[in-house]
Amino acid sequence: MQELLEKYLPNVVEIPDEFIQATIETLYMSFATSIIAGILGVFFGIVLVVTREGGLLENRFIFSVLDKIVNIVRSIPFIILLSLLVGVTRLLVGTSIGATAALVPLIVGVVPFFARQIEIALLEVDPGVIEAAEAMGSSPIGIIFRVYLLEGLPGIVRVSALTIINIIGLTAMAGAVGAGGLGSLAVTRGYNRFQTDVTWVAMLIILVLVFISQAISNLIIKKINH
Secondary structure: OHHHHHHHOOOOOOOHHHHHHHHHHHHHHHHHHHHHHHHHHHHHHHHHHHHOOOOOOOOHHHHHHHHHHHHHHHHOOHHHHHHHOHHHHHHHHOOOOOHHHHHHHHHHHHHHHHHHHHHHHHHOOOHHHHHHHHHOOOOHHHHHHHHHHHHOHHHHHHHHHHHHHHHHHHHHHHHOOOOOHHHHHHHHHHHOOOOHHHHHHHHHHHHHHHHHHHHHHHHHHHHHHO
């Protein structure tokens, strides 16, 4: 087995520690971004739903401003967003390089995307159920938690899985500009040093992380539906 690895993955077998460290950094960026952007995304997604025309807390000004911000930030390519937020990242973290520094642009880039996905998922909730809850005298907060979030849970899990997969891909892109992780390893060693086997293995690990995320979300959705 060792001989096969040395024959087909000569550069990979020389840097197992670097692969372990890069994988840990990718997991760290993905997990931290998912938690923080997840909370913010759900909040702003709910605000978009309840403040829109005909919503529980209709407010055209808040909806219009938030809707435009979401559209604008979502339209900025992530690689450009990384450059635009260098100053903000240094101010908040003290550096613009490394896995922790990458969290700032990752969160800023993911929140609008996830908020829009949450909005779409919540708008799929049957309006009849919402009307029934209003008729029973439920407060807006009660309807948000007992109707929107509960009834929309399968959709929320589905878009959350999509977002996490997107985050894993963005961490690889952030790695190309000094954030660390598997993306950085694939570029600095695989591309710059022409070590193709390093690039392939980094890609395979990223694919495994994506498949695991998708499998977990499928299990959760199946349990919810049952």
